Structure formats: C-alpha cells, structure tokens
Amino acid sequence: MLMKIDVAQILETLKSRRLLPDTCQAAFLVGSAARGWSNQKSDIDVYLVSTDPWPMPDLVGVPVPLEPAEVGWHSSFIDNRGWDLAYWLDTQVDQMLAKVSWTDYDQTRAASGDALAPREEVFLERVTTCVPLMGEDWLARRRAEVESSAYRSILVTRSLGAADMAVEDTLGQLEDGDVNSAVLSARTALSHIVDALLEERGQYGSYIPKWRARRFQEADPKALPFAKYWELETMQGFDPRDPSKWINEVLTLCQDLSLKIEV
Template sequence: MKIDTARVREILHDRQLVPDTCQAAFVVGSSARGWGNEKSDIDIYLVSGEPWSGPEMIDVSVPLRPATVGWHTFFADNRGCDLAYWLDDQVDQMLAKISWDAFDRARAASGDALTVREEVFLERVTTCLPLIGEDWVARRRAEVGASAFRSILVTRSLGQADRAVEDSLGQLEGGDPHSAVLSARIALHHTVDALLEEQGNYGSEPPKWQARRFRETSPATLSFARYWELETMREYNPDDPSRWINEVLTLCQDLALKIEV
C-alpha cells in the first residue's frame, strides 16, 4: 500500500508534532517498504538536534545518552500513527557501535553490539520513506552502508544458526526428535537471515516479514520454492523426523560456507 507522504507531512504539521530543531522525519517499517495494508499502523521517526517534549509523550528506554526516546501515538484518517522522537546525537552513538573498530574488537560475536531497538532503527534508515530532511537520510544511509552493520548482523545470525545446528544434532542423537525439529527450524531461520543480510536486506525483527524479504532479495544460492518448502515443512514425515532434520541441517551448513561476512 502506497503512503501519501504529502498527507502525512500535513497531519504532522497540523498537529504540531514536528520539533523546531527537526532535522529529518521519515516513515519506517512495513509501510515504508510497501508491505503495509489498510490495517497497518504508520510508524514515523523524527530526529532533532535538541530534546523536545510534545503532547502525551511517553519515554522509552534506550542504552544511549540521553537514555530515553519520546513516543507518541494517535489516530488520523482511520490509521494508527506511532511517532518516535530521536536525537541526532543518539544516532551518532548508534553508528559508533557499528564502526569497523568496534567489529574488530569482536563485539559482534557476542550478539550484544546493539539492542533490538537500535538495530531496528539502523535497519529502518536503509529502507525508510523520507518526509523531511532527505539529505540527512541520504547521509545516514551512506554511513550505515560504510559501517560494519552488515558484517555484525551476518556474524550474529551465522553464530545463532551454528548453535541451533549443534543443538539439533545433539537432541537427535539423544533421542529427542521433537526438540531436534524445533532446533532445526531455528537454524533454518537464522541461516536465511544471514543469507539476506549478506545482500544488505535487513529486518530480522519482526520475523514475520522473512518471506517478503526473501522474495525481495532472491538470493542465488537458494530458491524461494525450496526455502518455502522447508519453512512450511511440506515434506516432513512424523514417522521419520530425522530425514527432514538432516536435510535442513545439511542445507544450513552448506549455505553457511557460501555466506561472506
């Protein structure tokens, strides 16, 4: 569903929701990527140079300075709108966490280089729909592109996939095929995330959009038909779960060898 950016800007200004020091405002998430529908909320980030306290704001915690982001929700044109107010300096701090120097210090391998909220912000900058400050958005996109963001996410996803593969193998050998099936599904999910992240298609949070991301990316090493066959467990036989498990785990291990960090 296409977003009417002129109408969204009009609503923000009419409701006096744009700070005086606003440097950029942009639609993010499924609506920005053209995946939304009539029931989808419109998520908007606004970035300013100075803190701003608007109407009915709530504070959401972030591991930055300052340690909160303002949040405001309202309805317009029969759609829910969620606004998040960030500071430009907070964006600088997030970018510092994904520098190549930070990656070289092996912070990525631990999986805690970024919180989910920070990761989602940076991912959404790469796919957002600008409303105000197109130059700001272009500059930040370039900074994310030049950073270790891709490598951090790919490394994290491959690590999670590898642990799930080992879990599944151990559970299968230990006579727990049901747990092994679930671990194999986890391994497949993270391996596909790594495959898409390698191509610069981020957004593993929320996982419900993985199939859309896959179709958008069309990776050469795995067809959508094959991915969807495994994701939906089309050939799974409950009388012989090990066959499906080994098939999935073999694919995950083969793909991992082809994915570049």
C-alpha cells in the first residue's frame, strides 16, 4: 500500500525537534517517499543543505570524497517510522557538480565508473526527483545545473561499458562451456543495458535496483516495451534444458539497444 506523505508535517517535525540547521538553504524529501513509491515500512529520507557545518552532538560522520570529507547522518524513529536525515554543505554540492561538468568530462573515466562515488551519484539523482520542504529557489538552480551538466552522459557511458563487459564475459563463458556462469553474466548485462536505457531518458538510480521496474514504467522507452523487459527480467522464457536460448536472446537485445542508446 502506497503512503501519502504530508510534506508540511515533515517540515514542522524538523523544526519542532530542532533538526533544522540555522543556515539551512534547502531541505527536501528524497527516496521512495518523494517519488510516491513508499509503503507502510518505508523510511522518511530527508537531505538538508547548509552553508556551515552543524554541530549537532549525535550526528554520525559518513565519509564522502569531498571537502569536508564527511556528511552528517542522523537516524531516529518518529511516529512509528524511521527517519534518516543527511546534512550536506552547499560547498560539497558545488564540488559534486564540478565533477560532472562538461569541462571535466572524460569518457574513459566515465566508462570505468570512477567519475562519481555512489553517494554522490545518488545525491545528484535525488536532486532531480525530490520534493522540496524549503529552499525551492536553491533546488531549482541546482536542478538546472544537473540538467545542463554531463551527469546523464556519465551514467549512460558507465552503464553501457558495464553491459559490454558483461556481454564479453557471457560469450567467453559460453565458449568455455560454463553455462551457469554465462546465465548470471547475461543477467548482469541485461541489468546494465536497461539502466543505460533508463538513464538516457533521465531515469537515474541504478545503485538502487529494487526500483528498476518503477523507473522503467515512468521512462516508458519505445525501444523496449515493459512487458518484454519484465519477461526477460523474471526469466519467464528460460528453459533449464536449453539455457543458451535465453542467453542469446538477452545478448541480442543488449547488442540492439547499445546501438540505439545515445550518450
């Protein structure tokens, strides 16, 4: 059952429990709740961005490859729901956006997956899908900066490269007679090529694969109908007596989509 989130109540809770920094420029609901995908067991996830570090005593420092090299993290249980709050600095956001600038874009680095750390990639994705609690102007500016950056190209390049490597693994394993490993590698190739297809259309979030089907339905790519994707994802046509048939179908799809997806 999907949950309806009261945005005004979330902001009021942050204020009443003194969880909102004095120099906060923006606070926004992120994750499944922001996208309308949450359920009774889903947490409330909020990002808060300030100009100055907040000396809250019970914040846990989570490492990030930025300066400062950590993000404050606060977890609590409020009104029978888990709350996870991440406290970022505006200067850290500047640094993340600098990493995805067209000036610094490097296709080889993008393909290797080294352009962004997972936590940075998720932050930028969530800027594009969040629900603002405060700081709408700040969010509008940052969303425009993400949109005009190389972020999409970096993620598409990474996913296409990963799909290509998984296809090569599959072919090598088939040639060696290692069919079981080839099945697993083909599944990996399918995941990456679908991620590339969705990222091309601005549906990011490949680090959280549990939402891939929902992202697919929102993207609605013409190159691959959802029914066909779901058939392959759930291996409906897989025959244990002839695994190569399913494998070859996946590899053919990967090859076809890789030629259609634009970086």
